[in-house]
Amino acid sequence: MNLKDLSALLKLSPTTVSRALNGYPEVSEATRMRVQAAAQLHNYRPNAQAKRLATGRSMAIGHVIPITTQHEIVNPVFADFIAGAGEVYSAHGYDMILSIVPDNHEERAYREVHAKGNVDGIIVHGPRHSDPRIALLTELDLPFVVHGRSSGVKQGYNWVDVNNARSFERATGLLMDLGHERIALINGLETMDFAARRRAGFENAHVARNLAINPQYMTQGEMTEGQGAKYARLMLGLTQPPTAFVTSSLLSAMGVRRAVEEAGLKIGRDISIVTHDDELGYLRNGEAEPVFTATRSSVREGGRKAAAMLLAQIDARHAGQPLDQHQSILMEASLVLGRSTGPAPHSLGADRTLLPLDGAPRVALITQSVARD
Incomplete structure (x- = not known):
């Protein structure tokens, strides 16, 4: 069954059916539920290209990986994060694009992704102290979520992290x-x-x-x-x-x-x-x-949460909702x-005096505490 057939069955226009399936706010909740029920009953799956045209979205999420950390592609932590995020992407009809770039071309990669418009949002991996990617993606006005946090960044941004x-x-x-x-x-x-x-x-x-x-x-x-x-x-x-x-x-x-x-x-x-x-x-x-x-x-659960946060951000933007407040999830x-x-x-031995190799007593040098999250 295609969109035209489903629309004829429901006696609705193809535009209304497409908007109902893609969550547009101008479609009533009753109509949305009726369209979704019919689509499920008749095993209707929207054509990906048609969905892109109907929504004005690329229906893809980007992950940019610097080549010096290319080992991350086979790192079990990265793989499980992607598995969790991928579950959410798939459920919402999104594809995933991995871009492997040289370290010194990372900024250019983000700018090219933005210019081409081939992704609706970005997941940022492996944040560092004062990570420049956060300011760059904010400047590009491209929706993004950071997996982790970046100490030293004063501006607000969306993130999912473990304490x-x-x-x-x-x-x-x-x-x-x-x-x-x-x-x-x-x-x-x-x-x-x-x-x-x-x-x-x-x-x-x-x-x-x-x-x-x-x-x-x-x-x-x-x-x-x-x-x-x-x-x-x-x-x-x-x-x-x-x-x-x-x-x-x-x-x-x-x-x-x-x-x-x-x-x-x-x-x-x-x-x-x-x-x-x-x-x-x-x-x-x-x-x-x-x-x-x-x-x-669970890093897989972290992937699910980051993906859901990013898709919600993308949905809100396309619905014309303000994005003044940033979201954060701190997992314990x-x-x-x-x-x-x-x-x-x-x-x-279990005394409090620590002896280095020269045998000289050592005293505590740490006098300050640091943030606990």
Whole structure:
């Protein structure tokens, strides 16, 4: 059945039927419901090109990925986010366009996307501190939603994020409650806003307990199994090694576990690990019981929320509604207990004095707290 047939069946004009199916406000709710019911009954699917012509939209959402982070295309976090967003796009008749561009051509890519008019909106990935893409997309007047946030940006914008600072403060606090005082952080790249916030949460927990942080226990980098193993080996080789690790991803935690086992130690008994679990579709933190104690937040659900927020913004714009207020969603992570945490081992010491390699006492240098969201 095509649009003409459906219109004849309902004894309505093709324009009215098209507007009813695409949510135009000038169509009454009764007519909209009657058209939608008939379309469902007769399995009518609007032609994509006809829908574009009827609505004046491209019916596509853009994702611009710089080539230096092209690994994001195979990153399980990115894949799950896209899966969640794609569910929403598909349900509303939208396509998705991925553009892979050289780092130094990113601004040009956004300007070309805007000039061509081949997308109705943009999802911004991997925000950095004072991210210039936010000002650029605002200038272009192109609807966008940021997956994450950008510290240092004063203007309003739409975003969906996890409360990373609070999550890592809770994770570190849990280890402290178990008696751990020498706690290491294996973080993501701290040029990325989420990782900077996680470090802030880690530091907040130490400030709250008046505990020192040993800089030798803190590192950042790509969140891979190899990175986790590499830095855990180095830290476990210190004169006073950490008794616990907080990591930014399940992959990093797996690397730490490998280094711990190579050293003849056992997680949960000799060394504790708390990680962040994005609740990915195929990289699971155990089955019936979690392997790792973790802060957990579904990145797929984040994709759904970001996509829904962007489509609502696009709908409001086409309906002529004012967009003065920006939307934001801050998702709280849950804390799940696994087999990777236990009390601090007495044999490794548990006093508050941290000894670096030269054996000299170290005192706390952190005196200020930072924002908890």
